[in-house]
Amino acid sequence: MSGQILAVDRLSMRFGGIVAVNELSFEAERRKITALIGPNGAGKTTVFNCITGFYKPTSGAIHLTHEDGSAFALERLNDFRISKQAKVARTFQNIRLFPGMTALENLMVAQHNALMRASGLTFLGLIGASSWRQAEQRAIDLATVWLKRVGLIDRADDAAGNLPYGDQRRLEIARAMCTEPALLCLDEPAAGLNARESGALSELLLSIRSEHGTSILLIEHDMSVVMEISDHVVVMDYGVKIAEGTPQQVRDDPKVIAAYLGADEQEARAMMETGS
């Protein structure tokens, strides 16, 4: 089944007098990769924080629909419930792993809610019930699968803070996937990666989409990644949507070029016409 997974409706976010996001509406299709791009300060991360519950939007609605038809109004859910119930996972622009815990432990923490149920709210786990031990083994197995997928299986027992930067980025994605999300929100996953690493990242994201059926919402500055993997691109500038469409359509949109070059629309149009 396809259709939309996420519908953002007239979302506004004000911080005092500053309007970070103004009446933004867009949709994300199920099992597709939707990219949110725009110049620095366009309000992309604010939109992300509204979707993942770190900010409460000033006005507007964010609807999330699961494949089984259950719907959630994300603007009303508490932060941790967005991950627990609505199954929205996210990563952070500046990586937020648990540096003093091993890679494996990071992925185990991500399965907290499932494990909490299995441990009978700790009491079954405390007496070492066999049902708990099986559940723990399953959790380790799931973590192992993801460690293999992101190529970190050999570093499973190393502290996350000791991993190289690129590995930390991939581990954060693996951790988000261990919550078994319906929608995965990635905030600049390719930032700081070299060309080879961002190529591998694109492959990973494409395989997450096709093999797990997880929908992906992506903020990214690396245009090669955006153009290669996105099915749909939404462009923001100064808190409003200025364009959307396929990567090709967006690339040729004069408004987008104007926003990125800092020129006004007329100049951009003229530039395009002269072919420079």
Add this chain to the structure above:
Amino acid sequence: MLDTKPAFILKKASLSALVALVLFSLMIGLRTEAGPEGKLIYWTRFGDLATIVAIVFGGSIVIELLRQWIGPVGAAALVPAWLQKLMDFVGRWLGPALLGFAILVPVIFYDQRYILDLAILVLTYVMLGWGLNVVVGLAGLLDLGYVAFYAVGAYSYALLATTFGLSFWICLPLAGILAAFWGVLLGFPVLRLRGDYLAIVTLAFGEIIRLVLINWQDFTGGPNGISGIPRPSFFGIPLTADEDGFAARFGLEFSPTHRVVFLFYVILAMALLTNWVTIRLRRLPIGRAWEALREDEVACRALGINITATKLTAFATGAMFGGFAGAFFATRQGFISPESFTFQESALVLAIVVLGGMGSQLGVALAAVAMIGGFELFRGLDQYRMLVFGFAMVLLMIWRPRGLVGHRAPTVFLKQSRAISSDLVKEGHG
């Protein structure tokens, strides 16, 4: 990497000596006094000054050498391989050896009442340290009012036992539950606070409990405290010289040491239970959530972890262990008053946790032995006791800034459990 060249060490030592020279030239080098006619007279003591500077110079070299030996991460290469192997061996067997020794203490020191009493005191602090370790070491919540839960446990037992005549073994879980309840009560208002603010509110909470205990005369007995608290029985058999007492029943000659030994094993069992539960909890999702909370609260929220519930369970668990220890304290002393539950106690327990290496069970036990036992050890030094003790603490913190046990053991592993250097582990921020 540390510089190991002699020139570097000499340079550092010279600098220290220079600072000492400047500092002490006026303080020691010149001595002034009011003369017989009220005139200020002065004389020089350059000999003493030279001695002090020489001591600083020599001491600085020694400290620098020691620092590079037992020093922070990266200095391991300086330690010879055999010593490293020995240290690994000691590290592995220290815990079991300590436990074995603890079990044998009453046998070895049966005739030495002073040592038995001291051992009970040390174990009480070990238990308090392990309890606070859950809150501070694992969950990273700085709690300066831990003594409040100790007090709640002690007064719970004292009041229940003296008013309703309930036995120690019934009151013990009740005291734990009541303390956990107060832990949750404290937890609620401070959920949103972090770091310094959290520390101040918990500090205030500890004081509030103490002031209530002092001023609520008709309930708690006020500053007079509660006396005549029943002693624990050996599973129903009183440890007295009576006919139905422990000694008579088992055909032994009565000795007051029986009770002390019994108390020793009670607190040992309680402390070990605390340790076992904590180790177990660390491997359960709740324990991992505590540690994750210490590492990064925002990431926890993004992973669907209920921060409120996680913090409250940490407070409640820590408080519960404090309550158990409090009930034991009350039954051992037979008399409690608010004077036993001052901020001093909170600070001492926190010092034990920090000194031990936050989050490390073995470290906390070692630190409790060092703090309580070490303090007694220096008793012979009279008025210099505090000075020597403080100096020892400062030295320890220079060599082991992250506590005696400066690494974290992972709770789960695939192939090999590798200790994580404490440089990576966060202290928590709220």
